[in-house]
Amino acid sequence: MEKILFLAYTQDDGLLPKAALETLNAAIDLASKLQAPLSLGLIGDNVQAAADAIAGCGAQEFFAVEGPDFASSRYASDAAAAEALARRAGATLVLAPSVSRFARSLPGAALRLDGRIETHVCALDPGGDSLSIQRWYYRQRMIATLTRSQRPWFLLIDPGVFKPWEGQQGQATVDKVTVALPENARRTRFVGFEAPAADAQTIRPEAELLFVAGAGWTKKQADGQPHVKEAEKLIHDFITKAKASLGSSKSLVDQTCEGGEVISLLSHLNQVGQTGATPRHPKGLATCCHGEEPHTVGWRFINERRAVNLDGSCGWAIGKADVLYVADAFQVMAKVNELLGD
Ligand SMILES: Cc1cc2nc3c(=O)[nH]c(=O)nc-3n(C[C@H](O)[C@H](O)[C@H](O)COP(=O)(O)OP(=O)(O)OC[C@H]3O[C@@H](n4cnc5c(N)ncnc54)[C@H](O)[C@@H]3O)c2cc1C
Numbered sequence: 001m002e003k004i005l006f007l008a009y010t011q012d013d014g015l016l017p018k019a020a021l022e023t024l025n026a027a028i029d030l031a032s033k034l035q036a037p038l039s040l041g042l043i044g045d046n047v048q049a050a051a052d053a054i055a056g057c058g059a060q061e062f063f064a065v066e067g068p069d070f071a072s073s074r075y076a077s078d079a080a081a082a083e084a085l086a087r088r089a090g091a092t093l094v095l096a097p098s099v100s101r102f103a104r105s106l107p108g109a110a111l112r113l114d115g116r117i118e119t120h121v122c123a124l125d126p127g128g129d130s131l132s133i134q135r136w137y138y139r140q141r142m143i144a145t146l147t148r149s150q151r152p153w154f155l156l157i158d159p160g161v162f163k164p165w166e167g168q169q170g171q172a173t174v175d176k177v178t179v180a181l182p183e184n185a186r187r188t189r190f191v192g193f194e195a196p197a198a199d200a201q202t203i204r205p206e207a208e209l210l211f212v213a214g215a216g217w218t219k220k221q222a223d224g225q226p227h228v229k230e231a232e233k234l235i236h237d238f239i240t241k242a243k244a245s246l247g248s249s250k251s252l253v254d255q256t257c258e259g260g261e262v263i264s265l266l267s268h269l270n271q272v273g274q275t276g277a278t279p280r281h282p283k284g285l286a287t288c289c290h291g292e293e294p295h296t297v298g299w300r301f302i303n304e305r306r307a308v309n310l311d312g313s314c315g316w317a318i319g320k321a322d323v324l325y326v327a328d329a330f331q332v333m334a335k336v337n338e339l340l341g342d
Contacts, residue, residue: 010044056168214289291315
């Protein structure tokens with residue numbers, strides 16, 4: 001019989017991030033379908049508040065590796081903590097959210113336990129009593145179904161796939177697992193965060209809406225002139241008012257290294273598509289973007305798609321958007337910003 005361990009880190013407020021609550025839901029569902037016991041393994045400075053917040057999740061055991069050594073990301077201590085928790089729980093399946101801290105450290109823990117690991121898992125199918133998982137390859141163009149006999153099997157679950165767990169708080173009894181870190185595991189020290197100013201942060205994975213800007217924003221308009229500064233203000237105002245995440249076409253972000261006037265809000269991190277990101281948002285609005293296949297392949301996980309383009313026969317018109325507004329995006333977005341008010 002499988003034994004399932006859910007692993008998570010506490011964030012700065014002592015609670016679990018949304019991605020962890022999503023993985024918790026996946027772990028609970030899997031445990032019930034496999035009729036397997038579920039344990040939780042929490043890592044952080046002090047995990048009691050996080051454990052209490054999910055006390056009603058039905059797990060049989062709560063384990064923790066706690067203390068200042070485990071408060072922040074560091075490969076040596078993170079891998080040691082995950083290894084100790086998996087050993088203590090006797091886990092055959094370990095589910096953790098696919099966040100950078102686990103993506104870096106869990107492969108090491110899997111190796112030490114002679115286990116195997118899958119990254120970017122987006123579906124779990126218990127199908128009887130053997131588990132198979134799914135993940136995408138080649139920029140979300142091919143989906144693979146995998147199964148393994150080797151245990152423990154570590155699964156990094158992609159954020160945005162499962163609904164976050166919601167349920168009763170309570171008082172969890174947490175069994176502390178001691179990890180004696182050798183001095184050389186403390187060589188790397190966490191100094192602090194360097195975060196961009198809040199309004200410079202344009203990539204917002206939790207946003208309801210993905211707003212995509214295409215190269216048309218910097219092209220010559222009806223008056224024969226480009227209006228890049230006006231475009232930048234319209235885009236900035238919209239994503240600020242709508243709290244939208246900002247995506248871009250490749251053509252637009254490539255302009256940053258081609259000279260000429262550019263939209264300063266954008267970097268290659270904003271690029272959506274085959275050679276960019278494949279974000280997950282309930283809605284998407286593309287503006288001044290042609291909707292070519294290498295771009296729209298990055299929209300695979302956008303549920304409702306709309307586009308504004310002057311060209312009624314652009315790529316969005318051939319079934320890639322639910323609604324295409326054949327209109328001038330400068331005029332449309334100015335009006336939308338006005339309607340959104342302050
Ligand atoms: C191997 C490979 C990988 C690629 N990977 C990616 C990728 O990851 N992501 C990506 O985006 N692209 C990618 N591309 C490039 C892709 O094929 C397109 O070239 C690119 O997406 C075009 O960007 P665009 O639509 O913004 O620009 P354009 O094709 O220049 O389109 C601009 C659009 O703006 C419209 N427009 C202009 N003014 C206005 C206005 N006032 N109002 C409304 N509409 C207006 C025009 O009608 C036009 O449709 C890749 C290409 C290759 C070969």
